[in-house]
Amino acid sequence: MRALWKNKFLILRRLVQVGILGLFILGNYAVLELRNHQEEKKQWVQNIYNQEVKGSILSKENLSSVLSGDLSFSKVFGVIPLSDPFATLQLFVAGGVVAVDLWLGFLIVVGFYGIFAGRAYCAYVCPINLVSDFASLLRRKLGLNALKGVNIPRGLKYGVLVLALILSAIFAIPAFESINPVSALHRGVVFGMGFGILGVALIFLFDLFVLKNGFCGHICPIGATFSLIGKFSLLRIKHNASNCTKCMECIKICPEPQVLDMIGKESVQVKQMACLRCGRCVEVCQDDALKFSLLGEKK
Ligand code: SF4
Ligand code: SF4
Numbered sequence: 001m002r003a004l005w006k007n008k009f010l011i012l013r014r015l016v017q018v019g020i021l022g023l024f025i026l027g028n029y030a031v032l033e034l035r036n037h038q039e040e041k042k043q044w045v046q047n048i049y050n051q052e053v054k055g056s057i058l059s060k061e062n063l064s065s066v067l068s069g070d071l072s073f074s075k076v077f078g079v080i081p082l083s084d085p086f087a088t089l090q091l092f093v094a095g096g097v098v099a100v101d102l103w104l105g106f107l108i109v110v111g112f113y114g115i116f117a118g119r120a121y122c123a124y125v126c127p128i129n130l131v132s133d134f135a136s137l138l139r140r141k142l143g144l145n146a147l148k149g150v151n152i153p154r155g156l157k158y159g160v161l162v163l164a165l166i167l168s169a170i171f172a173i174p175a176f177e178s179i180n181p182v183s184a185l186h187r188g189v190v191f192g193m194g195f196g197i198l199g200v201a202l203i204f205l206f207d208l209f210v211l212k213n214g215f216c217g218h219i220c221p222i223g224a225t226f227s228l229i230g231k232f233s234l235l236r237i238k239h240n241a242s243n244c245t246k247c248m249e250c251i252k253i254c255p256e257p258q259v260l261d262m263i264g265k266e267s268v269q270v271k272q273m274a275c276l277r278c279g280r281c282v283e284v285c286q287d288d289a290l291k292f293s294l295l296g297e298k299k
Pocket of ligand 1: 122129182215216221224
C-alpha cells in the first residue's frame, strides 16, 4: 500500500493515459460496429455525425462513445470538441478551412492547459510519454549516459514549431502532421499499427542511447506548444528549501531537470514552462521539500 501511495502520481498518469486510449478504442469501435448494423442503428449513427446525441447521456450506446476521433480532433459524447492546438494552427496557416468545431475545441484545450494544467498534456495524455518514460527507466537501470559530443539545445523544439508553421504556410499542408509520431502511435494503438511504429522505435532508441528525454525535451513541437500555452498556468511545483537535504533525487528523475535549478537554494515555485506537472519529483522527495501548489500560493 505504501508503494502505491509513493507512486500515486505515476499511477494516476498511467491510468489517465491508458484510460484515454481505451475510451478512444471503445468509441471508434462503437462507431464502426454501428456502421455494420445499418438498418437498426442507422439513425443513431446519423445522430453521432449530426452531433445530435439524444436520450440519456449515460445510455449504453453513449457511454461506448465517450471519446471518438483521435488526438488531433476528438469529441466527448459526440458533442464537446477537443482539438490539438498545434495541428489546428498548422491547418490555419496552411490556408485550410478550420471549422467552427475545430476552433471551439482549440479554445477549450488552450483554456484548460493555459489557465490550469500547464504542460500536463505531455505527462497525462500523450502516448509517447509511455515510450520516453520507459526509455528513461531503462537508462537509469542500465546506468547509461548521454552520448559524448551530442549537445542538442532544449530550445530546438521551439525552432521546430516555427519551422513546421512556415512549411505549412509554404506548402499549404499541415507539415508536421505527416510525420507526427504522437498521432502515429495513437492511431496505431486505436486503429492498428502501421509504419508509424518505426518513428516510435526511433524515439525510443534515441531516448535510450543518445539523450535522456531526447525527443520530448529537445525536439517535439507539440510539447513546445503546450509549454508556451501553459506559461502562466495555475498548477505549479513548489520547493521548500528549508526541508531539502540536497540528495538531488528529484533532479535525477525529472525529465526536464533544468526547471529545478532552485533545489536546495530557494523556496520558490517552478517557473519554467517546460515542467510537465508529472509529480515524479514530489514522489521521490523523502524530505517533504516538494509539493504541488497553485501559482502565487505562499505556504
Ligand atoms: S513532448 Fe511531444 S511526444 Fe513528448 S509527451 Fe509531449 S507531446 Fe508527447
Ligand atoms: S519539476 Fe517535477 S513535475 Fe516538473 S517535470 Fe520535473 S519531475 Fe515533473
